[in-house]
Amino acid sequence: MNAVNRIERPVNMNDIKIAAKGVQVYYADTHAIKDVNVEIEDKTVTAFIGPSGCGKSTFLRTLNRMNDTIDICRVTGDIRIDGEDIYDPKVDPVQLRAKVGMVFQKPNPFPKSIYDNVAYGPKIHGLARNKADLDEIVEKALRRGAIWDEVKDRLHAPGTGLSGGQQQRLCIARAVATEPEVLLMDEPCSALDPIATAQVEELIDELRQRYSVVIVTHSMQQAARVSQKTAFFHLGNLVEFGETDKIFTNPEDPRTESYISGRIG
């Protein structure tokens, strides 16, 4: 009899891209993130789930030092990307943010043309030597954002004239234009309708071939659909972290079980 193989699913033997150890975040006196340890793999989609106010967005923002803009926020602990501590005083947050791109909850294209939206990042980081280079970078980014076919004839139309889903894909294209290695997404689909959401999720699935993607979502179903690894946050603690299908079929921690099956309280 023939031996039958199991269904082939990609076996994850990826490198660790981001290693966080003992991370604490304080907002003035509030202890928002308590002692989080997590390792985020490269070329993988990692989802952060948890109830409102559990700290998942806060933790996401520590990964590209966006919390620096908030005066009362204090971050301690060790966060390393490719082995380098990103909170080292020698690190310039601006340079970090070229390497770690971010997409926000509400699509926020600049009120400029589509072309200028995508070209802005490469321009200020000096990634293009001339106009032809820039055109190429813009086209590549728009293709990676799965929006090239829809806008290639109107690159100079304003970015704000697109529909919600298209705007979010434009923001994703803008984020990948600077050739980042990590993409952080803070609830990228929460302002979109179901079809636009599905298109963005399909895009995220393509993006993971190139980038390490971390997505915060308050929809568990979205985390189930889109990610390979899931981290469950609760009241500032990282309760459980593991393979997505294990978390959704047989989680280890009872708190995870309650949250996932909707049995809270």
Added chain:
Amino acid sequence: MTDLSASNSSSLLTEDKHTKKRNAAEKRFRAYGLGAIILACAMLVVLLVSIVSNGASSFKQTYISFPVTISQEEFDAAEGSILKTGAYNKMLQSALLSYLTTNDLLGEATEDDASGLVSGEAAADVRRLLLANADVIGTEIDFTILANGRIDGYFKGRVTRETAAVDSKITGAQLDLADRMTEHGAMITKFNWRFFTNPDASVQRPEAAGLGVAILGSLYMMAVVLCLALPIGVAASIYLEEFAKKSWITDVIEVNIANLAAVPSIVYGILGLAIFINFAELHQSSPLVGGLVLTLMTLPTIIISTRASLKSIPPSIRDAALGVGASKMQSVFHHVLPLAAPGILTGTIIGLAQALGETAPLLLIGMVAFVKEYPAAYSSELGLFGEASTALPVQIFNWTTRSDPAFVERASGAIITLLIFLLIMNAFAIFLRKKFERRW
């Protein structure tokens, strides 16, 4: 199940007591509001009508037009004499007389009457004309010269036969003569461009008074204000809004800026006097000092409106810029400022419009002088904008203090001019705002 009482089962199609009372109260409130607006509009209309009715006539002026031949000898003789205007006056008067006699217009009027029709400024005007165009000497040309202020007033309704009877400067015969000349076509009333170009004139000659110097002075001052207040105000505002760390010092600064906007403008005049004229010893009554004082006055307005524009930019734009890897400064200058520009511009134009109309501080620094020469923008001894000048609102103030009723008319005309400038500036501000307004 409780019984439904009668009031509960009322239909939606009839109004119940509460709704009736509420609707009546709202109707009353709307009526009060409408009444208030009508009252305000009525007052505005009264104001405008009174100004326009007084001032509209200042845009017309009466001239005497007749052919004259000045020969080369007469010109040389006049130039050679010591009192040049006196010589030209004589030439003009004899020319006018001969013209009137030839055309049989003189009637009962005497020669003195005829000479008295001409304005005192006419001689200087003629001299300027001849000096500028030497080739007209010896040929017959049509002179157009200013008529006397009283004659001008006659055609505008200020002077009548009754007032002429008690007025020393005009007689009934002169008025008759004027009528005849008008019929003949020698005297015309036409649009008065020189109202805008002439410098101020003496109290005796309201017909020659104009806004030229005042307009120029105001223009120079606005230039100074624009070049100083805009950059300083915008830079200060950007620093306070985007870069300064929130501490008690910035709070104190903010409170003080808001207060400064409400300080009476005359205080700025005293400040200007003390600092710019006494301490820095800048030239008194120069547009430079006026501009500096007005800059101080306009700065709080610009800072406040700039901050409001900056605050109105949603933080998502800043986040997006930071997320792409822009530094704080890049995100402000590449994204926030261009978006806030329409608001900033609007605030600046409004600030400038306010500064244009300020009188009190300018009085204190001496811009109230009588200035007859056009101030040059730059002079070697006095520096940039250093020559003495006056300003539109100050000129209005000046003219209202003079006794001749012709100056009342001119003051109203100047007010109309000022209002038109302000209207244009505000309309421009609105246009800018509408054109560049963006919705997120």
Added chain:
Amino acid sequence: MTQHISSAFDRDLEGVQTLIVKMGGLVEHAILEAAQSLEARDVERAELVRKGDKVIDMIEEQINEEAARVIALRAPVSKDLRSLLSVLKLAANLERMGDYAKNMAKRTAILAEMNAIDGTDAALRRMSKEVQSMLSDALDAYVRGDAELAENVRQRDMDVDHMYNALFREFLTFMMEDPRNISACMHMHFIAKNVERMGDLVTNMCEQVIYAVTGEMPDEDRPKMDNTTSARI
């Protein structure tokens, strides 16, 4: 039907379908092999069939896991949900059929030591072939979403039942003729019964397919022509 926007969802569904088709193929093969090895009294071949049942059981487990995973992660609705629920039942039915085939193979070893009973081997072989063809068509109907085909297959169980009735009578006759035939006939009878049960299971599968495609279970009673419960000589 058009694709899902999420291509991973499509891949997951295809994966499960591939598994069930594979399992179905293995079971068909097992049925045919069992029948042929019985006819030829080839004990080694029968042994292979017996061993092959392990693989069938393993795939059933896999299908269960995989379907559970897809339901948990994709939260399917409507057709997708019915399709997945049906797959679970189809897998269970196939596993039972695989067990019957294994049973057939086990009895072949014993029957090999006894005399053949005329005509019955061929009849059994024909019955098995019919059941195998029904199974193949049922799986086809599932993959293509063809409810009509499923209904046709469902009706064909009547033939299998007829064949079983005939065989039952024959065995009774043989046993009455010569008591030495009783062991062999009993074994053969169990085999025939199993094949008839396999036909019923295929009918179950068809009903599942109709449910998956249309959303409603067919409510007419299954045509049952098996009247052996009231048979007597």
